[in-house]
Amino acid sequence: MQKRLAQFFLSALFIASAQLSTAQKSELGRPVAIDKLPSGSLYVLGAQGVVRAVDFQSGKAAITGSFRLPPGWAGSDIVSAQVSGQNILFIAVNYGLTGQVNMYSTTGNLIRSWTLRSGVAGIDYDASDSTLFVASGRTPEIFRITVTNGSQPQFVAEASGSQRLGPILYDPNEQALLVGDLVMGAIYKVDITHHSSSLLFTELTSPQALKLSPDRATLFVADAGARRIVSYSIAQPKAAPKVFAKLPQFRSPSGLAWADDRLAVSDDGARRLFFLSKTGSLEGTLPATP
Amino acid sequence: MAVAGLLGQASLCAGQMAIQVPSLQPTTTSSVNFTVQDWGPVTNSDLQHLSSQIFQSQQQLFNLDVDTGSFSRDKVNRFQFDLYVQKSGGSGAEHFHLYEDPVGVFVDYIAPIGISIKSAGNVDSGSLTGIPIHAQYEGDVFSRTGKGDPIPVELGTSSQINIPIVSNLTNLQASINAVTISSTTCTKCWQGQLTATYDSTVQPSGASALILTVQPNTLYALYASAFAVDPHKSQDILTVYITSTPGQGGLPSLPQKIEIPVRFSPSFLYLASAVILGSLIGFGIRRLIPATAPDAAAGTAAAPATGRFPRWARDLILSIATAVIVEIFGLVLFNNTNTSVVFFGFSLDPSQVAPAFLVAILVAGGPPVVSKISEAIKV
Numbered sequence: 218m219q220k221r222l223a224q225f226f227l228s229a230l231f232i233a234s235a236q237l238s239t240a241q242k243s244e245l246g247r248p249v250a251i252d253k254l255p256s257g258s259l260y261v262l263g264a265q266g267v268v269r270a271v272d273f274q275s276g277k278a279a280i281t282g283s284f285r286l287p288p289g290w291a292g293s294d295i296v297s298a299q300v301s302g303q304n305i306l307f308i309a310v311n312y313g314l315t316g317q318v319n320m321y322s323t324t325g326n327l328i329r330s331w332t333l334r335s336g337v338a339g340i341d342y343d344a345s346d347s348t349l350f351v352a353s354g355r356t357p358e359i360f361r362i363t364v365t366n367g368s369q370p371q372f373v374a375e376a377s378g379s380q381r382l383g384p385i386l387y388d389p390n391e392q393a394l395l396v397g398d399l400v401m402g403a404i405y406k407v408d409i410t411h412h413s414s415s416l417l418f419t420e421l422t423s424p425q426a427l428k429l430s431p432d433r434a435t436l437f438v439a440d441a442g443a444r445r446i447v448s449y450s451i452a453q454p455k456a457a458p459k460v461f462a463k464l465p466q467f468r469s470p471s472g473l474a475w476a477d478d479r480l481a482v483s484d485d486g487a488r489r490l491f492f493l494s495k496t497g498s499l500e501g502t503l504p505a506t507p
Numbered sequence: 508m509a510v511a512g513l514l515g516q517a518s519l520c521a522g523q524m525a526i527q528v529p530s531l532q533p534t535t536t537s538s539v540n541f542t543v544q545d546w547g548p549v550t551n552s553d554l555q556h557l558s559s560q561i562f563q564s565q566q567q568l569f570n571l572d573v574d575t576g577s578f579s580r581d582k583v584n585r586f587q588f589d590l591y592v593q594k595s596g597g598s599g600a601e602h603f604h605l606y607e608d609p610v611g612v613f614v615d616y617i618a619p620i621g622i623s624i625k626s627a628g629n630v631d632s633g634s635l636t637g638i639p640i641h642a643q644y645e646g647d648v649f650s651r652t653g654k655g656d657p658i659p660v661e662l663g664t665s666s667q668i669n670i671p672i673v674s675n676l677t678n679l680q681a682s683i684n685a686v687t688i689s690s691t692t693c694t695k696c697w698q699g700q701l702t703a704t705y706d707s708t709v710q711p712s713g714a715s716a717l718i719l720t721v722q723p724n725t726l727y728a729l730y731a732s733a734f735a736v737d738p739h740k741s742q743d744i745l746t747v748y749i750t751s752t753p754g755q756g757g758l759p760s761l762p763q764k765i766e767i768p769v770r771f772s773p774s775f776l777y778l779a780s781a782v783i784l785g786s787l788i789g790f791g792i793r794r795l796i797p798a799t800a801p802d803a804a805a806g807t808a809a810a811p812a813t814g815r816f817p818r819w820a821r822d823l824i825l826s827i828a829t830a831v832i833v834e835i836f837g838l839v840l841f842n843n844t845n846t847s848v849v850f851f852g853f854s855l856d857p858s859q860v861a862p863a864f865l866v867a868i869l870v871a872g873g874p875p876v877v878s879k880i881s882e883a884i885k886v
Binding site: 292442 | 542544545546547579580581582583584602604608643644752758759760761
């Protein structure tokens with residue numbers, strides 16, 4: 218029995234180290250979304266359905282692991298969370314016209330799935346209520362999934378006037394959802410309680426990712442069409458956006474995440490992660506800029 | 508400002524260079540708008556790593572370099588590709604990223620798209636050929652060829668049905684991802700799994716075939732066929748669902764439905780059994796019907812039975828032989844001229860068990876049985 222146990226652990230160790238070494242050699246691919254666990258790795262979702270873990274070793278970012286989603290799944294969004302004390306990744310993908318939200322362990326074991334017939338454009342998680350919010354891919358609808366009771370997606374509200382939904386963000390202060398429109402270049406505020414929506418921010422080209430500052434006072438937006446990161450004051454929705462970062466290396470910023478004190482930006486076109494300081498200056502990239 | 512949907516054409520002015528891409532109309536009820544993003548300048552060395560398809564603008568002021576390796580889907584499943592616009596004789600290029608925003612239902616195809624370029628006072632236009640135009644809602648990728656008549660499926664054995672299909676994609680390959688089959692009206696008429704074999708890749712406008720392997724459940728199939736005796740109507744419909752993906756970045760389609768009407772055709776053994784059983788029953792009924800006065804008179808006037816067999820046995824053999832001859836005659840006519848047997852105004856298929864059984868009863872029973880049935884129907 219003990220011999221078998223030892224064999225099992227040895228083979229598990231071998232597999233894990235093999236996976237790690239492969240991942241370290243691999244490139245970043247086309248990162249379409251990122252998110253970071255409060256105490257854990259930064260997770261990067263690739264367009265071709267590869268999830269990579271990024272950690273900081275001696276201050277430098279490096280890929281430390283990866284797993285692959287089933288073939289044909291096109292990555293859309295990723296959110297990390299703690300569910301029942303376990304680190305979890307919610308990964309939104311599209312297969313053809315069908316969308317799917319999948320609950321994975323951080324080691325790549327599929328735990329549960331939810332199917333959305335009209336595709337998926339973005340997801341966010343409200344930890345206090347164990348609820349996932351999903352922006353539909355082809356309709357202006359927003360759905361809610363209660364993770365703990367195994368419910369199916371339930372309609373929450375519609376972003377009236379929206380042409381094509383993109384990223385979605387839950388704002389716990391306002392108990393509202395912020396949803397980007399890729400075609401209109403706007404951000405809608407969706408009142409969950411009253412099932413209503415209103416136009417909140419405009420003057421964007423193609424918002425691909427939304428992130429609140431740690432104090433939740435500022436909204437950061439990856440504006441892919443203008444190749445920049447802009448910020449809005451939540452308290453002053455009518456104020457013009459401020460350009461937080463507009464790097465010449467930006468091609469199509471696609472995801473935002475806070476990695477300690479830095480804002481990590483994934484760029485689908487540049488095939489890179491950019492790490493920005495609190496003032497928006499570039500502190501590093503992954504892969505490192507030659 | 509990269510807003511295409513409202514203007515009908517995508518336009519982008521980035522620094523010194525602006526491009527416009529007008530929308531396409533694949534059909535009268537569908538359209539494809541293009542959204543353009545400028546991704547900034549690139550160097551000549553960046554261009555060397557592309558899967559390039561290079562075009563020149565009409566006045567040869569610009570080189571248009573489409574990276575076919577960039578044909579892919581974005582995070583919300585829009586088809587996207589990269590275009591590099593280079594001034595003729597200049598160094599480096601401007602990198603543009605194009606998204607397709609299809610509306611309506613159409614079948615994917617490859618088309619040229621127009622483009623106009625403005626840079627530092629120079630205006631030129633060009634055409635990018637070989638661009639895949641992908642629908643969000645795919646039309647029917649395949650059509651069934653040949654007649655839509657019911658296909659005969661032999662009872663008592665496993666058989667293969669060949670369904671010829673042709674791809675409706677005129678200049679794109681289609682990959683068949685999955686084929687599933689289900690019975691529409693008689694699920695119990697089939698044994699085991701209904702399966703299909705097929706070539707996974709179909710060339711543009713190419714012909715292919717789905718080969719369905721089926722095995723009827725004889726008893727249920729006979730029961731189903733007993734009540735569907737019209738030779739032109741199906742006894743079950745097999746629904747075939749094909750999921751496919753158009754080449755060069757197409758989306759996997761929703762399952763396309765193709766209906767295959769089938770008729771069960773019994774083997775020789777089943778038909779022979781039906782005829783003999785029908786003959787015996789017809790003969791028995793005739794014997795049970797009381798003879799009318801003229802018949803009785805004719806009977807007494809008839810010549811006494813001679814030979815090795817008694818009279819009833821000769822009548823029985825004669826009845827069976829007549830029924831067999833009529834069945835064979837009916838089959839020959841039906842198979843060669845598609846002539847059906849008309850029985851009390853109903854068209855029957857003599858190759859089916861129930862009609863063969865009925866015809867045998869009537870033939871073996873003779874005029875007494877026919878007139879008895881006629882009287883019963885009139886009542």
